Amino acid sequence: MSDIQSPQGQSNTFILPIRVYYEDTDAGGVVFYANYLKFFERARTEWLRTLGVNQAKLAEEQQRIFVVVGTQVRYRSPARLDDLLNIKTRLTKVGNSSCTFEQIAERNGEVLVKSSIQVCCVDSQRFKPAPIPADIRSLFLSVQDN
Secondary structure: OOOOOOOOOOEEEEEEEOOHHHHEEEEOOEEEOOHHHHHHHHHHHHHHOOOOOHHHHHHHHHHEEEEEEEEEEEEOOOOOOEEEEEEEEEEEEOOOEEEEOOOOEOOOOOOEEEEEEEEEEEEOOOOOEOOOOOHHHHHHHOOOOO
């Protein structure tokens, strides 16, 4: 994928600001627990975009997609309507066909939700594990935490 950016100076922590809207909340007036997974998905997608990884192009040209295969989520404190959250994304492990992210939802520096998300690269036709393309895996290895 020739669009991939050089990781020089690239931090492994990517931060995506997310505003809590009414649609994100439940009857109790707090963010519905499953919506944090949506926030985390958006942050991983935007992180890939900043690195120059075009997921639509990857699917079309190489028949590779990334799918979530495991999550661990710890809810510590609620977010409410109109809160501005920072979703922090860090790549913590890279394998041949999978990788693991630590993702945290914070409000003013307070950790609200902490997660570990395992993502697998799969063949988009067979939905079986497939190696992460070499250029992307190399990029991941260059930015992951040691």
